[in-house]
Amino acid sequence: MIFFLFIIIPIIEISIFINVGSKIGALNTISIILLTAIIGIFFIRRKGISLLFNAQNNVRNGIFPTKEIKGAIYLLISGLLLITPGFFTDIIGFSFFLPKIQNFISRIAYNYFNSKISR
Numbered sequence: 001m002i003f004f005l006f007i008i009i010p011i012i013e014i015s016i017f018i019n020v021g022s023k024i025g026a027l028n029t030i031s032i033i034l035l036t037a038i039i040g041i042f043f044i045r046r047k048g049i050s051l052l053f054n055a056q057n058n059v060r061n062g063i064f065p066t067k068e069i070k071g072a073i074y075l076l077i078s079g080l081l082l083i084t085p086g087f088f089t090d091i092i093g094f095s096f097f098l099p100k101i102q103n104f105i106s107r108i109a110y111n112y113f114n115s116k117i118s119r
Contacts, residue, residue: 013086020087036090040082043097047075074102 021029055068074096081093095101 009086009088012088016087033085033087033090036087036094037083037085040079040090040093043094044075044079044082047071047097051075070102070106074105 017029020032024032051068051071055065055072058065058068078093078096081089081096084093096105
C-alpha cells in the first residue's frame with residue numbers, strides 16, 4: 001500500500017504541475033507552491049503551540065491529554081504533507097486541519113485496529 005502511494009502521488013503531482021504551469025506559467029506555479037508552504041508552516045506553528053499549552057493545562061489538572069495527542073498526530077501528518085511540494089499534498093494537508101476529516105480518519109483507524117486486535 002505505501003509503495004503504491006509513493007508511485008501514485010508523484011504522478012498525480014506531476015500531472016497537476018504540468019496542467020497548472022501551462023495555464024498560469026512556471027513562475028506563478030512555483031510562487032503558489034511556496035506560498036502554501038509558508039501558510040502551512042504558519043498554521044502548524046500556531047496550532048502546535050495551542051496544542052502544547054492545552055496539553056500542559058490538562059496534565060496540570062490531572063487529565064490525560066488524549067485530544068491533544070490525537071491533534072499532534074494529525075498536525076505532524078499535515079506538516080509533512082504541507083512541506084512536500086505539490087497541490088494535491090497541500091489539499092490533503094490542509095484538510096487534516098478540519099475536525100470532520102480528523103474524526104472520519106480516526107473512526108477508520110479505530111475500526112481497522114480494533115478488527116486486527118479482535119482476531
